[in-house]
Amino acid sequence: MPDLHCHALPAPLLPLVDEFYRAHRSPMRIDRQAQVWVAQHTAIVAALCLRPLAHGYWLSGLFVAPSQRGQGLARQLLEQALVQAREPVWLFCHPDLHSFYASLGFMPCTSLPTVLAERLSRYQRKKNLIALYR
Template identity: 40%
Template sequence: MNTTEFKILKLSELERPLLEKFHKTYKSQMKMPADTHLWALYKGKDIIGSVCITPTETLAHWLNALYIAPDFRNQGLASMLLNKVLSNYIHDVWLFCLPELIPFYDKNGFLRCEFGLPESLEDKLTRYQLTKPLISMLHAHSL
């Protein structure tokens, strides 16, 4: 894979419709709250991946969405996108994932962590776990 054919950009609020269109095209159910930091992975002029990171009430952030278009999966692009985005955050980044995704996030510097969640994320995780077996993971800046 030639990584020079890809670029990763943080989108402005005015560019939000581009990411909404991308998610709609793939029938992705990703949510992008108003205060979310939006990141896009481009191949040429086309968005082929995205990351959404939402600030919490603490200095930490919540990675609430990572999506790669189906035709571009299993090529290392999700890791490339995730690591580039994470390099822009100096505080902890939390996420919730299904158990089968733990190896992917382990490989990208996240650790399973069931304590220390910001209160707003603790509440979300408790609600989400009513319907899905989600695991909380942490990418700690000091790690």
């Protein structure tokens, strides 16, 4: 997509991402402590959050507009957002997404920072999730 721009969103524009999530009935919300990245043409078509945590980052909130899926937007956005990440990046995902994240260099994680281990334990009570890191 030649007119696609992936970039970190300045703080004053963060409410636009919450609007993007709500417009698509996604339960995701931005993390105000995170660096929020978006892919956009004229409007936001994908977003994610990278929150600094325990000498690394926690990746959350990755969402692509349903009408834009299957075009590689998630990959483009992730690759751009992770260019500067020299420290570990952790994420939780459904096991069906493991191969997608593995193609981006993510591997299964058996040792999480305490705050993420506790969060994963809570999430797993209601969802089938795995932890990955890169």
